[in-house]
Amino acid sequence: MHATDLDVVIVGGGSAGLSAALMLGRSRRRVLVVDGGAPRNRVAGHMHGVLGRDHSSPLDLLAAGRAELTRYDDVTVVSDEVASAARVDGDGPAFEVVLASGERRTTRRILVATGLTDRLPEVPGLAEQWGSGVVSCPYCDGWEVRDRRIAVIPTSAANAHQAQLLRQLSPHVVFHAAGFVLPPAARTGLSARGIELDERVVAEVVSDDDGALRGIRYEDGSEREVDAIFIAPRPQPNDAVLRELGARRMRNDGVDWVLVDDDGRTSVPGLWAAGNVVSARATVPMAMSAGNAAGAAMNGELLDEDIRVAVALAG
Ligand SMILES: Cc1cc2nc3c(=O)[nH]c(=O)nc-3n(C[C@H](O)[C@H](O)[C@H](O)COP(=O)(O)OP(=O)(O)OC[C@H]3O[C@@H](n4cnc5c(N)ncnc54)[C@H](O)[C@@H]3O)c2cc1C
Structure with a gap:
């Protein structure tokens, strides 16, 4: 037929x-x-x-x-x-x-x-951590880092919402705001819920010798230790x-x-x-x-x- x-x-x-x-x-x-x-x-x-x-x-x-x-x-x-x-x-x-x-x-x-x-942001060291130290979905990988130090490296101001979802899971959330015009309501919402705003420019995602995520290095040479990084590929x-x-x-x-x-x-x-x-x-x-x-x-x-x-x- x-x-x-x-x-x-x-x-x-x-x-x-x-x-x-x-x-x-x-x-x-x-x-x-x-x-x-x-x-x-x-x-x-x-x-x-x-x-x-x-x-x-x-x-x-x-x-x-x-x-x-x-x-x-x-x-x-x-x-x-x-x-x-x-x-x-x-x-x-x-x-x-x-x-x-x-x-x-x-x-x-x-x-x-x-x-x-997933097209990842072009931050040195980030791709190596994709799927382990660097993830994107709070529902998929947020609970595992509850109460830990979580950083959001945004690709747009819209990632403020992602930071708010993560704040539900941990009091230690930092949002990297350099290079974005964050709408005043988003900025107010982030600070009202105790989400830190870091204006430093992210230069690199740093891993330990054993491959585990260590933290973020900034353009000014300073560093911050974090347990997880969330991005929006x-x-x-x-x-x-x-x-x-x-x-x-x-x-x-x-x-x-x-x-x-x-x-x-x-x-x-x-x-x-x-x-x-x-x-x-x-x-x-x-x-x-x-x-x-x-x-x-x-x-x-x-x-x-x-x-x-x-x-x-x-x-
Ligand atoms: C880091 C990470 C963590 C995630 N964690 C979770 C989680 O915890 N829970 C959850 O629900 N979701 C999670 N997801 C989302 C999950 O990956 C997707 O929901 C799921 O993979 C979608 O299924 P799919 O069948 O549409 O596509 P895929 O699973 O991507 O399957 C597509 C398949 O098509 C094949 N393919 C592509 N092109 C061709 C071609 N031309 N010919 C033949 N084959 C081809 C690919 O090789 C692949 O095998 C995660 C995603 C990422 C990136």
């Missing part, structure tokens, strides 16, 4: 992609998950705020997800990358994807779940496949995001997206939920197409 050899190619096997594969596999859809093996939180030893998995390894979660998928005959997970995708003729929407290995597959639908890349969606296929995007906070509906449909028929590639705020449970919703909705859409084709053939 179908000219394509697959129902769905899922690009990216993180929380969103594997969740979608589970739903589609349980519906006996022919699914290929192509995964580059570099989930965004690979740098973190533990993940938090994930019910049933709090304080466990993010990589263990994905390994367990892959293992669960082996129960479903028509789901295959391969370690590779999708290099490009193009539309081809079919009964409904159809695509050809080309993997980095050179393999070509045709499919009725594509789900892009490729996550995002610039999100860069890994959306090459979505752009190649012409999915509509919208600029938000200086970043172009591909637009999806509640189920993950893009503006291109047959092309879907879920997780961090379309939403910076998607935590692991949110990415899983988006993948789960997309998987079910894609199956529903494929079913409608199956019925149309069957009726045409019968008639």
